[in-house]
Amino acid sequence: MKKNILIIGGGGVAQVVAHKCAQNNDVLGNIHIASRTKAKCDAIIESVRDKKAMKQPGVLEAHALNALDIEATKELIRKTAAEIVINVGTAFLNMSVLRACMDTGVAYIDTAIHEEPGKICETPPWYGNYEWQRASECADKGVTAILGAGFDPGVVNAYARLAKDDYLDTVTDVDIVDINAGSHGKYFATNFDPEINFREFTGVVYSWQNRQWQVNKMFEIGQEYDLPVVGKRKAYLCGHDEVHSLAKNMDGADVRFWMGFSDHYINVFTVLKGIGLLSEQPIRTAEGLDVVPLKVVKACLPDPASLAPQYEGKTCIGDFVKGLKDGKERTVFIYNVADHRQAYDEVGSQGISYTAGVPPVAAAMLVASGEWDVKKMANVEELSPKPFLNILNRIGLPTYIRDEQGERPLHF
Amino acid sequence: MKKNILIIGGGGVAQVVAHKCAQNNDVLGNIHIASRTKAKCDAIIESVRDKKAMKQPGVLEAHALNALDIEATKELIRKTAAEIVINVGTAFLNMSVLRACMDTGVAYIDTAIHEEPGKICETPPWYGNYEWQRASECADKGVTAILGAGFDPGVVNAYARLAKDDYLDTVTDVDIVDINAGSHGKYFATNFDPEINFREFTGVVYSWQNRQWQVNKMFEIGQEYDLPVVGKRKAYLCGHDEVHSLAKNMDGADVRFWMGFSDHYINVFTVLKGIGLLSEQPIRTAEGLDVVPLKVVKACLPDPASLAPQYEGKTCIGDFVKGLKDGKERTVFIYNVADHRQAYDEVGSQGISYTAGVPPVAAAMLVASGEWDVKKMANVEELSPKPFLNILNRIGLPTYIRDEQGERPLHF
Structure with a gap:
């Protein structure tokens, strides 16, 4: 206690x-x-x-x-x-x-x-x-x-464990899908700290497949998911924390993380990355100031907390867990749907x-x-x-x- | 002397x-x-x-x-x-x-x-x-x-004066067109100081029409030009220095400046501007550093001088000058074509x-x-x-x- x-x-x-x-x-x-x-x-x-x-x-x-x-x-x-x-x-x-x-x-x-x-x-x-x-x-x-x-990580890890315990005899695939179908009305914003958000996607993408780490590029592999409430959404294979623990704890099942991105997000990300503005390494301006570009991008973007009052729509995050049950192939999707406005009304956050x-x-x-x-x-x-x-x-x-x-x- | x-x-x-x-x-x-x-x-x-x-x-x-x-x-x-x-x-x-x-x-x-x-x-x-x-x-x-x-400004002003002196009795329109059909092979770069380059386009666009200043937004008005050597190119109404003196010196003729932009340039510009990264006003990072975003963008972009060795292709810059000659409508296009590689070979610049x-x-x-x-x-x-x-x-x-x-x- x-x-x-x-x-x-x-x-x-x-x-x-x-x-x-x-x-x-x-x-x-x-x-x-x-x-x-x-x-x-x-x-x-x-x-x-x-x-x-x-x-x-x-x-x-x-x-x-x-x-x-x-x-x-x-x-x-x-x-x-x-x-x-x-x-x-x-x-x-x-x-x-x-x-x-x-x-x-x-x-x-x-x-x-x-x-x-x-x-x-x-x-x-x-x-x-x-x-x-x-x-x-x-x-x-x-x-x-x-x-x-x-x-994610967190609840989705519990979903994976639950599927393994209760719904499947053997797990072969865990595909975690994170879709934010909400709209904040800004030109561009990230939903949490832009620095951490972009850092997630500027490196390579690690997934756990065939009991080894597979490397892909960001936005290289996309797939459409048809999900409860939010409907059909395009999601992309991303690196994410939970892949790195589930790889150890799911008895060798493949573990992938998919996140939904709009074409607009991908375009903005691609431009910022192409120019070098997502770099975490300091550069020196002509005036001799040493600055981390990513920190400047963060300072330009809306504070994620400020999005809450206008945020509308829903999120759907869950795990497609596939495997064998009684000798037959089975897939379950365990998930949550959350509502931006309801969150704001209750706790003042999106x-x-x-x-x-x-x-x-x-x-x-x-x-x-x-x-x-x-x-x-x-x-x-x-x-x-x-x-x-x-x-x-x-x-x-x-x-x-x-x-x-x-x-x-x-x-x- | x-x-x-x-x-x-x-x-x-x-x-x-x-x-x-x-x-x-x-x-x-x-x-x-x-x-x-x-x-x-x-x-x-x-x-x-x-x-x-x-x-x-x-x-x-x-x-x-x-x-x-x-x-x-x-x-x-x-x-x-x-x-x-x-x-x-x-x-x-x-x-x-x-x-x-x-x-x-x-x-x-x-x-x-x-x-x-x-x-x-x-x-x-x-x-x-x-x-x-x-x-x-x-x-x-x-x-x-x-x-x-x-x-531009400079030679194009002389072109306008020459047209007025030698080719037309009355000038009604001066349309200066600046096309860079060259390619530098970088993801994105500006051809001169990025800070000055972007500052040209982040404000409103002034043109001189019907003896008054007309205001438009950047990339609001585009037009395709078919030019010598470089062919068909899309150019956009922009603000530019020479419009501000020719408005005074061309006896009331309309004066407009058009610059060629690729869709890629426009996309990058739109993203950077949308996020606020082209601002000349300092912002404060989470770490308390005051930085001008535009200066950081400049520091991330290639030094324009560094583009020269790989630069290929040509520029075409000139004036469409329209008016009356012997009572009839006439348009002349006075122009220059320059070659990036030839420039580099001669003087080491693009x-x-x-x-x-x-x-x-x-x-x-x-x-x-x-x-x-x-x-x-x-x-x-x-x-x-x-x-x-x-x-x-x-x-x-x-x-x-x-x-x-x-x-x-x-x-x-």
């Missing part, structure tokens, strides 16, 4: 996490939010207060924190008596925050893989370059560290932030209750999926299945 | 100017090149020496100069005993260099209109905002200042730099000989066109005409 949450991050996902923690503070205890810019945390707290999201009276406090500073993070963990840290800051912070948690013995939860600012698309499996190197130390110290507990921010709170609730307080490092598919999906059914991200019998909600 | 040239600038156009001055140093005397980065001037001098371009033994020297520093520029003018300054540095320098010339009593020649870094597309006529405000002082002091003596850099040297030769040493400020169409075009016939940019009798070279 653990309690008291320290949320690290001040963006759109942190806002969702704060709202959901507040809605469940009877289970989670005190809530603290820390970010480099305290004003962002203050704004989140104001939003939580506006929506009267706190289930019961309790602590909800903002802090300024440079989470790259491990000692400062440890001090804040101690000061707040937080036993669970939900890290939804930039992906550059993971290893620092994880270290602070390991040193203080508290639980760690994140939603995206660690990245180093100067490196893009490292050798697979990506988790092997950073997080997994701390796995044995976590186990030795009995520290719970749940990696990639957002939607649907992409909502799908990323609700699951780590469900994970935190399971750590708090002890069910997921596993005293070691784990990716989501290594944990029992049903309690997780059950909480999500209850707190805003219900699970559905489509199989031979059609589409229906899943309850456990 | 004036002699000794001080070239200000160290880019591709400066390189052409230096070569052409060297080839004509019997008329022009000593040659000095000054730029913020002296190494660029050294490289130009090395190129001139490599090509053995000096017509006769003489001075050819490099200098470091921040030409925004008026006193430093005056000191260099005095030290070099230059009587003619050819300013082919960035368009931000014009007013500083002109001031230095006025204070020291030497002749001034430039190839592009003055720009202020923080302002784009000011009120027409553009010359009225800066250069023309110094016209009466130039006349009082007897200082020769020739504005916009590149190709064709766009070549067309921009040769004309100010012709102008300097006319100032040196006295024919254009008019002791006042003048735009090119206010000066006698034939001696200018005659020199250009001789030094690399021959003039052609297309009319009822077909296409032929023009000699005077």
Whole structure:
């Protein structure tokens, strides 16, 4: 049993996490939010207060924190008596925050893989370059560290595990499909941190096929999917965090990740990349200023959080899991549909932030209750999926299945 | 009679100017090149020496100069005993260099209109905002200042004047068409300073029609032209320097400027502009760095000078001048065709730099000989066109005409 949450991050996902923690503070205890810019945390707290999201009276406090500073993070963990840290800051912070948690013995939860600012698309499996190197130390110290507990990675990992446990005898293929059929009305915007968004696609695409890493170029392989609610959508083979853990945990099944892109997105991406504006390496201007082009592109684009009020439409994210059941080939699609406007009305964020921010709170609730307080490092598919999906059914991200019998909600 | 040239600038156009001055140093005397980065001037001098371009033994020297520093520029003018300054540095320098010339009593020649870094597309006529405000002082002091003596503006102004003098009784329309049918083999590049290139197109488009300024959006009005050598090409109504002086000097004729753009250029431009990356106003990155996006785009793009070795194909730039001759409607097209590779072989620069850099040297030769040493400020169409075009016939940019009798070279 653990309690008291320290949320690290001040963006759109942190806002969702704060709202959901507040809605469940009877289970989670005190809530603290820390970010480099305290004003962002203050704004989140104001939003939580506006929506009267706190289930019961309790602590909800903002802090300024440079989470790259491990000692400062440890001090804040101690000061707040937080036993669970939900890290939804930039992906550059993971290893620092994880270290602070390991040193203080508290639980760690994140939603995206660690990245180093100067490196893009490292050798697979990506988790092997950073997080997994701390796995044995976590186990030795009995520290719970749940990696990639957002939607994708996160819920989709639980879907894959569920399909393996309950719907198939043998799994041959996991195809994760992420479609955002929403519209934000801007010329161009990314749905989360543009820096992290573009970094996902500027390297090569790794997929796990025939028990080995296959390399493709971005937008090289596209496929049309016909999905519930959002209909027919073109998706492209992409690199993504969950491929790198599922490759280890799905008994040799192929694992691919597909993301939907509009032609407009692809065109903008292609132009920016062609010119070199997505580079994470600094260049020098004629005036002698050293600048990382990608950071300038980020500064030009709308803050993802600012899209929420106008965002309309739905997302559909799920797993096509294929294999054998009773000797026959079978494919199930396990998925969620989320609505941008509904997310905004509830927590003041758009649907992409909502799908990323609700699951780590469900994970935190399971750590708090002890069910997921596993005293070691784990990716989501290594944990029992049903309690997780059950909480999500209850707190805003219900699970559905489509199989031979059609589409229906899943309850456990 | 004036002699000794001080070239200000160290880019591709400066390189052409230096070569052409060297080839004509019997008329022009000593040659000095000054730029913020002296190494660029050294490289130009090395190129001139490599090509053995000096017509006769003489001075050819490099200098470091921040030409925004008026006193430093005056000191260099005095030290070099230059009587003619050819300013082919960035368009931000014009007013500083002109001031230095006025204070020291030497002749001034430039190839592009003055720009202020923080302002784009000011009120027409553009010359009225800066250069023309110094016209009466130039006349009082007897200082020769020739504005916009590149190709466009410059040679195209002389073409318009020639048509008015020799081919038409009344001019009703001047349509200047600039087509670069060359190919540099890069994903994307601009042919001269990207900053100045993009700034031309991010504002509104001014044209002079029915004796008033008409405003359009960039790429709003396109038209296909069928031109000598380069064939059928799509060109778009653009704002450009020469429209702003020809509007005053062509007796009320309509004046429009059309530039050829590929669909690829338009797409890249539209994406960069849509995202805000062509802005000349600083933005702040998440890390707190203040950066002008346009300067970052510039730093990402190839240096225009670097395109030269691979550049292939031709340019066609000229004036469709329409009006009445002996009571009947008549249109003449006066033009030049230049070749990228030929330019590179001769002076180590691509064709766009070549067309921009040769004309100010012709102008300097006319100032040196006295024919254009008019002791006042003048735009090119206010000066006698034939001696200018005659020199250009001789030094690399021959003039052609297309009319009822077909296409032929023009000699005077």
